[in-house]
Amino acid sequence: MFYVILFAMVAGFLALRLYAVLGKRTGHEQPLPKPAEERIAAPAVTRTIEAVPEVRDSGTRTIDLGAETGLRAVVSADPTFDVAKFLEGAKSAYRMVLEAFWKGDEDTLRFLVDDDVRGAFEQSIADRKAAGEVLDNRLVAIERATIAEAGVEDKVARITVRFDADVVAVTRDGEGNVIAGSLSDAVMTHDIWTFARKLRSDDPNWKLVETDEA
Numbered sequence: 001m002f003y004v005i006l007f008a009m010v011a012g013f014l015a016l017r018l019y020a021v022l023g024k025r026t027g028h029e030q031p032l033p034k035p036a037e038e039r040i041a042a043p044a045v046t047r048t049i050e051a052v053p054e055v056r057d058s059g060t061r062t063i064d065l066g067a068e069t070g071l072r073a074v075v076s077a078d079p080t081f082d083v084a085k086f087l088e089g090a091k092s093a094y095r096m097v098l099e100a101f102w103k104g105d106e107d108t109l110r111f112l113v114d115d116d117v118r119g120a121f122e123q124s125i126a127d128r129k130a131a132g133e134v135l136d137n138r139l140v141a142i143e144r145a146t147i148a149e150a151g152v153e154d155k156v157a158r159i160t161v162r163f164d165a166d167v168v169a170v171t172r173d174g175e176g177n178v179i180a181g182s183l184s185d186a187v188m189t190h191d192i193w194t195f196a197r198k199l200r201s202d203d204p205n206w207k208l209v210e211t212d213e214a
Helices: 003-023 034-043 067-076 084-101 106-112 115-130
Strands: 047-049 137-154 154-170 170-172 176-181 185-198 206-214
Touching: 067 137, 084 106, 084 115, 084 137, 084 154, 084 185, 106 115, 137 185, 137 206, 176 206
Parallel strands: none
Antiparallel strands: 047 185, 137 154, 154 185, 170 176, 185 206
16 A cells, blocks of 8 residues: 555656646746667767766757747647746656656656557557567757647647757666667667647646657
């Protein structure tokens, strides 16, 4: 019974953490899956990893020109929405979802992604377990997060974010031996994730509803 209560507390913390960082207006507003194993197989540029994970501010545009009209529609439908706050929350969600997937933490994924995405993640996790493989991946740095598309349809807001990130991608066998990837180099990955939320609903949380590669 203690562990059931403990899990419920952890799950509640995760949901509140996402709500706190995704879309809550602060008063300082600014203008406006594919599994990790599959990404590793594609040709990639390697980078030497750094000691401390970080989220880097590249100083470039964080909103594509084509997304501005859609973001105005989101703000019009939900005056409490804050673009800058949402983007910071999206970065946190990106890290949380990847780490949960790599660890095979299906309980955490349940609170962060919708049913279709969760089903794809869970199938990949099951395949990995059946093969006796374990991922030892690490998100080293998010180089850039850019809002690529946005809009409102049927009272549902959808915002697509492109993430350019450095990931250490390593696959181990059941005995802990490295069978793919490298611990010393980071692979540059380019992911396009779409988050959605029903506007003016009782549930204030955004969920990951679609994943793709750039």
